Amino acid sequence: MPGGRLSHQERRAIAAGLSDGLGYAEIARQLDRPTSTISREVARNGGGRGYRADHAHYATSSRARRGRRQTPQAPNDTDEYAERFAAVMVDGGIPRMAARVLARLYTAESRSLTAAQLVNALQVSPASISKAIGYLEQVGMLHREPDPRRRLQHYVMAEDVxxxxxxxxxxxxxxxxxxxxxxxxxxxxxxxxxxxxxxxxxxxxxxxxxxSGGPGFDILDDALTVLAAYREGGRVIEADRVAAVLGWPVDRVKTALELAAATRLTPEQRADLATAAE
Incomplete structure (x- = not known):
């Protein structure tokens, strides 16, 4: 029937028509098919001289099976959010594919993803994933961890990304x-x-x-340093004591504490910072 997939019998009729010297239009009229259907079928499967009905039928079936395996799933809300998130990062100057990889890592249920998982999720080539991973590694936004059981690399986003x-x-x-x-x-x-x-x-x-907090003064490193020195022997110590330990001015310690307080901390860490700021 017009518009449906060609049957094996129709392909044999096409082969017979070509062998008899019939044109595409005449073959199409006999099969009640559009001429364009016949011309595309012959062109995809060896041309007028190389067309073979059996080969064309099995080759077409094989292409259809591959197409079904590779058809991506319909996007869900999570996928759509990840792409919107990536678009925001692209507007901020991050390369597009690196942003898409980073968005998937951020929204994944697990703490890491493999290259194959990223290829499947983003429907891109392994080479595109490799290039994006290389960029993110270069700027320190993720690192690789080997799989202990298989020959795989897991890509893990840096905690302080x-x-x-x-x-x-x-x-x-x-x-x-x-x-x-x-x-x-x-x-x-x-x-x-x-x-x-x-x-x-x-x-x-x-x-x-x-x-960077001024020449020679990296406020982010200051915040991390203060948090690392903030507990002594399991107890919280005051800001002036931290300043004395680090050899810093008290104001510098307090500025670092304010930055640290603005980051994502546990309730215990927030309580500690509140105590030190008093």
Missing amino acids: WQQAWKSSSRTNLNWAETAAEGAELFGPDSPAGRRLAQMADFFGALGDDM
Whole structure:
């Protein structure tokens, strides 16, 4: 019937018609099929001289089975959210495929995913996943863990993933500032190029310093250092005591505590910070 899948008998009729020298239109008329159906069938399966009915039938059945295996599942709410989440990260400057991988890791039920799981979830090639993983490893946002039972690599998102992203952005801005400053010196401060590059160096230098807490002062590392030193012998110690242990000004310790308090902490850690801030 017109529009349905060609049967084995119809394919034999096509082969017979080609052997008798009939054109596509005449074969189509005899089978009550569109001419385009006949022409596509012959073109996909060896052409007018190489068409074989049995081979065409089994090859088409094989393609149909592969297509059913590879048909992706309809997206659910979780999939749609992961893609929207990835789109937000792309707007923030993360490469698209790296953002999609990171969104899947964030929304996965397990703490890690394999390359095969990511390929299946995102319906992309293994090469695309490998490139995205390489980028995320380079900026410290995930790492690999070998499977103890199989020859697989599990990709695990870093616990401090957004701190790593922040520090990477800070380093990038400072690198831009340094390169622009070199250019300003090369072209000279009175040249148009030198003035533009000097302005760029000032802007990205200030931005990088702000993101890292000021020259030589990494506020994120400060927060982690304070949290690590915050308990002594199982008990909470005061901010001035932490400052004395670390050799820091008390204000620096309090600033780090404020940043740490703004992160995702356990109730016990929040209680500790509240005690120290008093």
